[in-house]
Amino acid sequence: EVQLKLRHDLVPGLIEVVRGYAAHERDAIRLTAASRARAIAARRPLERALAENELARSLTELVALIEQYPALLATEEFAALARQLRATEDEIQAARELYNANVEFYNSRAQGIPVMVVAGFMRPSSFPYAVIDAVDLSPIELRVREFAA
Numbered sequence: 001e002v003q004l005k006l007r008h009d010l011v012p013g014l015i016e017v018v019r020g021y022a023a024h025e026r027d028a029i030r031l032t033a034a035s036r037a038r039a040i041a042a043r044r045p046l047e048r049a050l051a052e053n054e055l056a057r058s059l060t061e062l063v064a065l066i067e068q069y070p071a072l073l074a075t076e077e078f079a080a081l082a083r084q085l086r087a088t089e090d091e092i093q094a095a096r097e098l099y100n101a102n103v104e105f106y107n108s109r110a111q112g113i114p115v116m117v118v119a120g121f122m123r124p125s126s127f128p129y130a131v132i133d134a135v136d137l138s139p140i141e142l143r144v145r146e147f148a149a
């Protein structure tokens with residue numbers, strides 16, 4: 001949740017930078033802002049996963065759009081946002097892997113013989129796996145490095 005909040009916090013800055021260079025791309029900007037709002041508002045695990053995956057798709061589309069604006073890629077402000085987004089995406093994926101490993105351990109233990117015998121009347125529930133898509137930043141990473149060199 002901490003990493004997802006960081007992603008949510010980066011989106012407005014990214015939108016503002018893109019808006020300054022590609023104001024006519026209103027649909028992509030609006031879609032990304034709406035996806036962010038739905039991701040922030042989501043409360044239940046399944047609802048949150050769907051909203052986060054929608055946000056990841058809209059950010060991926062925005063990144064693909066950004067690639068068409070070399071002047072935007074060359075700005076230090078955008079490069080800093082891209083680096084922060086890359087680091088946040090890496091942290092989200094690492095947290096997802098850790099969470100899923102813990103869920104797998106818990107679920108297998110909860111269904112094991114000793115737990116089922118001792119705590120059978122409590123019916124230990126299983127937890128769902130986190131399925132959160134990553135934002136594809138590969139199109140801009142190479143271009144940002146080009147301009148930085």
